[in-house]
Amino acid sequence: DQQVKQNSPSLSVQEGRISILNCDYTNSMFDYFLWYKKYPAEGPTFLISISSIKDKNEDGRFTVFLNKSAKHLSLHIVPSQPGDSAVYFCAATSRFNFGNEKLTFGTGTRLTIIP
Amino acid sequence: EPEVTQTPSHQVTQMGQEVILRCVPISNHLYFYWYRQILGQKVEFLVSFYNNEISEKSEIFDDQFSVERPDGSNFTLKIRSTKLEDSAMYFCASSLDLNEKLFFGSGTQLSVL
Incomplete structure (x- = not known):
């Protein structure tokens, strides 16, 4: 039951260019979305979030x-830097019901920035 | 910057043994969480804890699991009788409030043999 999907397991981008990471969700109850970044041997670190009242x-x-009608969100990084190389997780929650307690994560996208 | 601390970083145990994973959340945070990530899979919510009791739990968090805040600083996850499928990276997290961002620890890699 993949309520949050990140269909690209990996992405390589040249330094200085734009990185676009995508995420799709299926649960209509989700009203708050977050992106986390994870380096090896570290825990996920909060990056940015968006409420469903915004796009x-x-x-x-x-x-x-955030494109609610398509149940799709994307993270743009401009310009991409070598330090951005990490695994990026999309996460979602029904904040009305759970606050940020019960995040549902995607499987992650490994971003590699090529110098 | 304050951080969530987890010990040990690696734990190896035999199937059927009890393990306790330890976490020290950020000191003024009120909500505490355990998540896990089985190799190659997504990060999954296990349980949240507030005001000395479980606030929410997932279907994964069955009777084999328990959480405790034994003192003012530690937050523990106990697995009573470990199974092979419990092998995963376990992340502790804390947040100041229900709608505040979660801060994650660096995880405990649990290997059940």
Whole structure:
């Protein structure tokens, strides 16, 4: 039962270019979406989030776009830097019901930035 | 920056043995969580804990699992009788409040032989 799907297990992008990571969800109850970044031997680190009342949220080089009708969100990183190489997890929750307690994660996308 | 600390980083145990995974959440945080990631799979929610009791739990969190906050700083996950399929990376997390972001520890890799 994959309620949150990240269909690309890996992505390679040239340094300085845009990285676009995609995520699809199936549960209509989800109203809050988050992206986490994970380096080897570390836990996931919060990156950026978006509420379902918005379609875009920007924080520096990171922008998350939400298309509710398509149940799709994407994370854009511009410009990509070598330190961005990590595994990126999309996560979702029904904040109305659970707050941030019960996050449902995708399987992750390994991003490699090529110098 | 404050961080969530987990010990040990690796734990190897025999099937049927009890294990206790330990976590020290960020000191002023009120919500505590356990998640796990089986190799090659997604990170899965196990349980959340607030005000000294379980707030939410998943179907994975059956009677073999228990959580405890034995003192003011530690948060533990106990697996009573480990099974091979319990082998995973277990992440502890904490948050200041219900709608605040989660801070994760670096995980305990549990290997059940």
